[in-house]
Amino acid sequence: MTGAVVDPRGITRARIEAAALELFTRRDFETVTADEVADAAGISRRTFFRHFATKADAVWGDFHGHVQRLQELLAATSDDQPVLASICAAYVEVNDYPGADLPLLRERMRLILTEPALQAHSQVRYADVDRVVAEHVARRTGDRPGALVPRLVALSTRAAATTAFETWLAGDGSLADDLHAAFDQLAAGFPTLR
Template sequence: MESLRSDVAACAGSARTGRPRATSRAVLERLGFELFAEQGFDGTTVDDIADVAGIGRRTFFRYFASKNDLVWGDFEAQLARLDALLAAAAPDTPMMDALREAVVEFNRFDPAVVPWHRQRMALILRVPTLQADSAVRYASWRALVTDFAARRLGRPASDMLPRLIGSTVLAACVAAYEQWLTDEDADLSALLDLAIRQLATGYGDLGLRA
């Protein structure tokens, strides 16, 4: 964390010499995560993050609507990416295969990003004060899968079957992430692939292994 804080301090020093402070969503995100690791999510305030970044509260809120929003990062952009992956699925690919391939690709990260993503998901899945916010975000994610299933099935998204597919695929992904967080050697892509394959079989083949 010291190297990142030093970089931010250098930017703050530049501001004092007449140049504007340089920051970004990514810098604030990393600083926030590191403070959460040191002080806990509930023990860290927006003011704490702003102080370390050398900015004011008002500037922080230009990047993120809240501390919770910082944890999720650019969620709207990520939703758009998942939507694009689903839209790009070949029409002749079976629905559950298309969903599995899109979800696995959506959750593929550069190795350098994985430690940060692991911390992000640990916060999202384990911090009680984030759960209400998480439910709203999950609903948006689930709606994309539900709509995709509805299109493939030729049914309204309000029908039970597309809703069931959206909800169970989300549950499978959450289960895969929970397993990943308990095992640092686990491969996230393999766990997600396995979870959705198992779901697609209706648990008829319990011999599947990661």
């Protein structure tokens, strides 16, 4: 009805995201219905599912752009730098949010890491990250992207990033420090275990 006077292709989407994050934070993800999110955003349920394929997708922001930036950063790395270091740097860079956005990121990651439905959904989104990282490693080693080392590096660096997010959420340090700490352990074969 109001039709949105201009809506430069994103206002509505942003309003839905904000409403969804607010509701999912206040109550459990699964108890919030798509109708409630739509109501809170001032749109119809049908329109909600035009902007987001899934209820879960509403918490991911512009993740596609996130993956694309990661890919570009990896493509621009120097061959002099060790592979793991280049991946760590790319993860740090792509997660370098301005301080004002950190509370939002915190809440988003808390939901993704703790709500079972979102945790499950995350696997599908992160598969894109794994593919991008594996291709980067494959370029550097000459392997196929599906070979053992590229896949293992992709999956275990994502494990490092996930762990870093966990510790970042639990503490009050900087995300970059937590990422470096996790990647250092990984790259050195977990020296503290010996």
